Amino acid sequence: MGYRILGRLHAALHTTSRRLAAATGQGTVEYVALILLVAGVLVGVIAAGKGLKGGGIAQTVVTKLKDAIDGVGGASAK
Numbered sequence: 001m002g003y004r005i006l007g008r009l010h011a012a013l014h015t016t017s018r019r020l021a022a023a024t025g026q027g028t029v030e031y032v033a034l035i036l037l038v039a040g041v042l043v044g045v046i047a048a049g050k051g052l053k054g055g056g057i058a059q060t061v062v063t064k065l066k067d068a069i070d071g072v073g074g075a076s077a078k
Contacts, residue, residue, distance in 0.1 A: 042061065
């Protein structure tokens, strides 16, 4: 009877260690990191553009982003 309990305990530990070592969900973490990187670059470009005369770059980036966001909803509604 003792060997049966030890066998089940060993199997449970083995299964648990395999689940903890699995890489499931890693892609989600990488996509979130990529989105944060792109957002950081956009913030940097907009902040650098505000210091320019008239803020042309910053205004252009903001306008293009707003147009792209508005275009997503408008294309599917037609």
